[in-house]
Amino acid sequence: MDLDSKLTTVAVVGAAGKMGSGITLLLAQEMARLSLLPENRGKLYRLAAIDLDADALGGLQKYVHAQAVKSAEKMTVQLRQLLADRADLVENSEIIDEYVNAVDRVVWPSTDLKAVEGADLVFEAIVEKIPVKTAVYKQLKESAPNAMFFTNTSSVPIGLLDKEAGLDGNIIGFHFYNPPPVQKLVEVIKADSTTGEISDAAADIGKRLRKTLIPSHDVAGFIGNGHFIRDGIHGLSAASELAKKEGWPKALYMVNRVSQDWLVRPMGIFQLIDYVGIDVFQFIQTVMDQHLDESLRHELIDRAVDLGVLGGQNPDGSQKPGFLDYAKGRPARVYDFETKGYVDIDSSWDEGLGELPEGFKPWKALVRDRGKGTHLASHFETITGMDTVGAKLARDYVQNSRRIGQHLVDSGVAANADDVNGVLTSGFFHLYGPINDFCK
Numbered sequence: 001m002d003l004d005s006k007l008t009t010v011a012v013v014g015a016a017g018k019m020g021s022g023i024t025l026l027l028a029q030e031m032a033r034l035s036l037l038p039e040n041r042g043k044l045y046r047l048a049a050i051d052l053d054a055d056a057l058g059g060l061q062k063y064v065h066a067q068a069v070k071s072a073e074k075m076t077v078q079l080r081q082l083l084a085d086r087a088d089l090v091e092n093s094e095i096i097d098e099y100v101n102a103v104d105r106v107v108w109p110s111t112d113l114k115a116v117e118g119a120d121l122v123f124e125a126i127v128e129k130i131p132v133k134t135a136v137y138k139q140l141k142e143s144a145p146n147a148m149f150f151t152n153t154s155s156v157p158i159g160l161l162d163k164e165a166g167l168d169g170n171i172i173g174f175h176f177y178n179p180p181p182v183q184k185l186v187e188v189i190k191a192d193s194t195t196g197e198i199s200d201a202a203a204d205i206g207k208r209l210r211k212t213l214i215p216s217h218d219v220a221g222f223i224g225n226g227h228f229i230r231d232g233i234h235g236l237s238a239a240s241e242l243a244k245k246e247g248w249p250k251a252l253y254m255v256n257r258v259s260q261d262w263l264v265r266p267m268g269i270f271q272l273i274d275y276v277g278i279d280v281f282q283f284i285q286t287v288m289d290q291h292l293d294e295s296l297r298h299e300l301i302d303r304a305v306d307l308g309v310l311g312g313q314n315p316d317g318s319q320k321p322g323f324l325d326y327a328k329g330r331p332a333r334v335y336d337f338e339t340k341g342y343v344d345i346d347s348s349w350d351e352g353l354g355e356l357p358e359g360f361k362p363w364k365a366l367v368r369d370r371g372k373g374t375h376l377a378s379h380f381e382t383i384t385g386m387d388t389v390g391a392k393l394a395r396d397y398v399q400n401s402r403r404i405g406q407h408l409v410d411s412g413v414a415a416n417a418d419d420v421n422g423v424l425t426s427g428f429f430h431l432y433g434p435i436n437d438f439c440k
């Protein structure tokens with residue numbers, strides 16, 4: 001069966017969640033486009049959007065509708081071509097309505113897992129808990145025995161899900177990054193048991209959705225979280241060490257600042273952990289810890305979760321308080337594990353780090369700069385020769401990140417350094433990959 005045929009009956013499970021809603025939007029738009037092609041008119045297109053949370057499914061429909069309107073307004077030229085034979089559609093607004101109605105029509109919300117019945121492709125994006133995923137897959141398999149399953153898991157080995165749920169190799173890791181409609185990267189993870197047919201389908205879907213596919217070996221955490229979790233643990237350990245002398249708020253602030261500005265990253269490590277969710281970080285850590293021969297837990301994460309300091313995002317995308325608390329999208333306060341409350345960032349804390357390297361430019365100023373390679377080389381060369389606390393923290397960070405990247409290659413998780421660097425530059429928006437020549 002070709003991809004166009006498979007894209008007539010699809011399901012997303014966990015459709016109303018952060019990732020599921022983005023995946024639903026991407027698929028609904030592609031299926032709506034297909035449904036409007038002259039040769040397909042009259043065919044039924046059905047994207048079952050399944051979630052336990054009925055209210056959230058209502059929100060999903062509104063989100064999909066609003067995003068479809070925005071997309072349609074930007075692609076009226078393409079839509080006119082698609083609907084060229086429809087003499088009845090004259091005004092732009094009619095063309096837009098036709099497309100938005102098609103998107104709305106494609107999405108069939110349901111709270112019943114049985115709604116996967118008949119689906120050829122099933123995308124799963126439910127909570128990152130192995131027993132829950134396994135139980136759900138067993139039910140899905142009963143209702144859709146011939147479906148191909150694409151899991152968005154961030155860390156669970158695909159082979160394990162296959163074995164536990166008895167999917168006969170009909171599953172592949174298709175790891176979108178957040179938010180799926182915007183992020184280009186998808187990590188693709190085949191288990192030893194994954195069939196050639198589903199691997200081919202994953203390649204076709206990735207291409208159709210215009211994603212950059214990077215393969216990862218089926219090792220818990222894969223490439224992206226394989227780097228992120230260990231990089232986070234490095235930051236947590238550096239802050240814990242510094243806190244003995246400086247106290248918690250200042251230590252967390254300093255490591256966050258260094259991992260953003262000294263490292264020229266889009267955000268500091270604690271802001272990133274908050275963005276992902278401290279509890280989500282803990283889920284991923286726990287799965288990796290269970291499946292790898294390496295201790296991957298950090299007591300500060302457990303302590304934060306126990307205290308209800310969880311981070312995460314509000315529905316409008318703004319960050320909830322975690323290690324840091326935010327005002328207008330920027331860190332404004334820091335959590336103090338002693339007093340169990342937040343304190344304002346004190347501008348004198350920067351003095352403890354020392355001056356930034358001369359000629360410093362933040363990530364935002366370099367992201368579209370074609371000469372960034374030269375600038376970064378000179379930035380890290382300056383750091384190599386500096387004797388400040390900030391420079392020392394930065395050197396340790398860069399060297400540790402390189403060790404993690406190299407470990408991912410040496411242990412076979414990534415096929416090569418380019419794949420590790422590609423995941424970090426594409427999925428995490430870093431300006432340079434961890435396997436580099438900086439601060440050697």
Ligand code: NAD
Nearest residue numbers: 014016017018019051052053125126127128152153154178
């Ligand atoms: P989320 O909590 O936002 O969404 C999960 C959704 O699944 C919720 O709407 C929930 O109601 C629904 N759900 C839970 N159990 C269900 C069940 N039994 N049947 C049907 N629906 C059920 O979670 P999320 O952050 O979107 O993560 C989903 C998956 O994607 C996880 O495996 C996660 O590791 C992975 N992932 C997350 C991110 C991220 O940045 N959030 C990035 C990449 C991958």
